[in-house]
Structures are given as structure tokens and as C-alpha cells.
Amino acid sequence: xxxxxxxxxxxxxxxxxxxxxxxxxxxxxxxxxxxxxxxxxxxxxxxxxxxxxxxxxxxxxxxxxxxxxxxxxxxxxxxxxxxxxxxxxxxxxxxxxxxxxxxxxxxxxxxxxxxxxxxxxxxxxxxxxxxxxxxxxxxxxxxxxxxxxxxxxxxxxxxxxxxxxxxxxxxxxxxxxxxxxxxxxxxxxxxxxxxxxxxxxxxxxxxxxxxxxxxxxxxxxxxxxxxxxxxxxxxxxxxxxxxxxxxxxxxxxxxxxxxxxxxxxxxxxxxxxxxxxxx
Numbered sequence: 001x002x003x004x005x006x007x008x009x010x011x012x013x014x015x016x017x018x019x020x021x022x023x024x025x026x027x028x029x030x031x032x033x034x035x036x037x038x039x040x041x042x043x044x045x046x047x048x049x050x051x052x053x054x055x056x057x058x059x060x061x062x063x064x065x066x067x068x069x070x071x072x073x074x075x076x077x078x079x080x081x082x083x084x085x086x087x088x089x090x091x092x093x094x095x096x097x098x099x100x101x102x103x104x105x106x107x108x109x110x111x112x113x114x115x116x117x118x119x120x121x122x123x124x125x126x127x128x129x130x131x132x133x134x135x136x137x138x139x140x141x142x143x144x145x146x147x148x149x150x151x152x153x154x155x156x157x158x159x160x161x162x163x164x165x166x167x168x169x170x171x172x173x174x175x176x177x178x179x180x181x182x183x184x185x186x187x188x189x190x191x192x193x194x195x196x197x198x199x200x201x202x203x204x205x206x207x208x209x210x211x212x213x214x215x216x217x218x219x220x221x222x223x224x225x226x227x228x229x230x231x232x233x234x235x236x237x238x239x240x241x242x243x244x245x246x247x248x249x250x251x252x253x254x255x256x257x258x259x260x261x262x263x264x265x266x267x268x269x270x271x272x273x274x275x276x277x278x279x
């Protein structure tokens with residue numbers, strides 16, 4: 001079995017055991033009980049995954065926190081096998097402030113100014129966010145840079161790039177991943193706001209910006225996936241199983257919406273995120 005396939009299976013097993021629980025009527029917890037399609041797809045999806053789900057209620061906050069941790073662990077382990085594709089030292093964590101990273105360190109000063117003037121803060125809002133999952137790259141020492149051939153030394157060049165540790169000791173934000181287990185309200189749209197915040201307020205390159213979801217209804221996924229500019233892509237925790245579960249319902253409109261997002265390169269599987277992070 002391929003390594004990513006193996007890790008994906010372990011990921012699903014943990015999600016089933018720690019995030020999904022059974023509601024009355026044998027309905028998986030990611031389903032909207034008032035939505036027939038949501039109930040049917042969720043039941044089909046859990047059956048296709050083939051792992052037992054919890055019999056105990058799990059609060060929405062707890063489920064969200066567990067999904068973040070489980071997804072972070074999966075990405076960290078899977079990405080470690082891509083060193084030959086994307087070499088370097090990487091850090092994976094949850095809920096770190098973007099102001100901790102090189103491209104956004106100037107936001108610390110802005111945050112201090114806003115705290116001192118509440119009226120301005122009310123008008124401008126909060127620039128400093130803490131994404132669900134952050135992936136960072138460590139700056140490289142000159143020894144690492146010169147590993148194969150001498151590239152840098154005592155010259156006066158290459159003195160400002162933050163990738164070089166002699167210029168910068170702060171981690172570089174490589175990716176920001178939001179986890180939205182379900183998409184039920186406008187609150188889920190804050191993933192777009194976070195994405196725009198990351199794009200507009202950076203000094204340096206833009207990090208990867210993605211959303212991971214377990215939402216079973218295509219029209220709700222489309223509310224985040226369609227359109228471009230603020231989110232690179234939406235990733236479903238089990239897209240291949242979702243496609244099969246959707247076909248089993250026979251709902252042509254929902255199937256068409258799902259296939260449109262996939263063909264339009266706006267929706268991918270969690271396993272694709274591993275490789276997209278290596279771009």
C-alpha cells in the first residue's frame with residue numbers, strides 16, 4: 001500500500017473515532033438532521049469509510065479542535081515523506097498568530113497602535129489572526145545553503161532575503177489551513193476573510209491558503225469553493241468517498257455541483273493537500 005494511502009486511512013480512522021458521533025436515528029454528526037440529502041450522504045459516507053464512529057456526543061467546539069489536531073498530524077507526517085520534493089525544516093502547529101511569522105511581524109506594531117486607540121480599532125478591525133493550522137519554514141543557515149557548492153559567503157549580496165538565517169531568525173509562514181467541519185452559516189465565510197487578510201497584509205510571499213471540511217452537501221461546499229482570489233482551494237476530508245456516496249443518492253443536481261467543483265479545480269481530497277503544499 002502506498003504511504004499516503006496508508007496515512008489517509010489512519011486519518012479517517014481517527015476522524016471517525018474522535019470527531020464523528022452517532023445522533024439519534026443512526027445519523028452521523030456532520031449531517032444536518034433537517035436536510036434529507038445531508039442525512040443520506042453522511043450515512044453513505046460513513047459506511048464507505050468503514051470505521052466505527054463514536055457513540056458519545058461530542059460538542060461542536062471539541063469536534064473542531066480534534067479535527068484541527070488530527071489534520072495537523074496527518075499533514076505533518078505525510079509532508080515528512082516529501083523531503084526529496086520539498087526539502088527544508090518545517091514546523092506544523094495550531095492557532096499560532098500570523099504576527100509570529102516573518103511576513104506579518106509588522107502587525108505587532110499595528111496591533112499595539114490599535115490597542116492604544118480603540119476608535120481606530122473599531123473602524124479598522126483586527127488584523128492579527130490565528131489560523132487553525134499553520135505550516136512554517138525555518139530560515140536556512142549559510143552552511144545549509146552552501147551544502148553542494150559555495151553560494152554565499154562574506155560578500156555584500158543576498159543580505160535581505162528572509163530565507164537566509166543570517167538575515168532573519170523568524171519563521172516564514174508557508175501555509176494557513178482553516179478547518180470547517182461543517183458549513184452551516186455565514187460564520188464559515190470567515191475563512192474567506194482570513195484569506196484576504198493574509199493576502200493584503202503580508203510583506204513578502206503569500207502563504208498557501210486552504211480550507212479542510214467534512215461538509216456532506218455540495219451546495220454548501222460551493223459557498224466556499226466557488227470563486228477565486230481569497231482561498232487557493234477547498235479540501236474535503238474524504239472526497240473520493242463523498243463522490244461515491246453522492247452517486248448512491250441519485251441526486252443529479254447535487255452530483256453535478258460536486259463534479260463541477262472538482263473539474264473546476266476548486267475542490268480536492270485531503271491527500272491532494274499534501275502535494276499542493278509542496279508546490
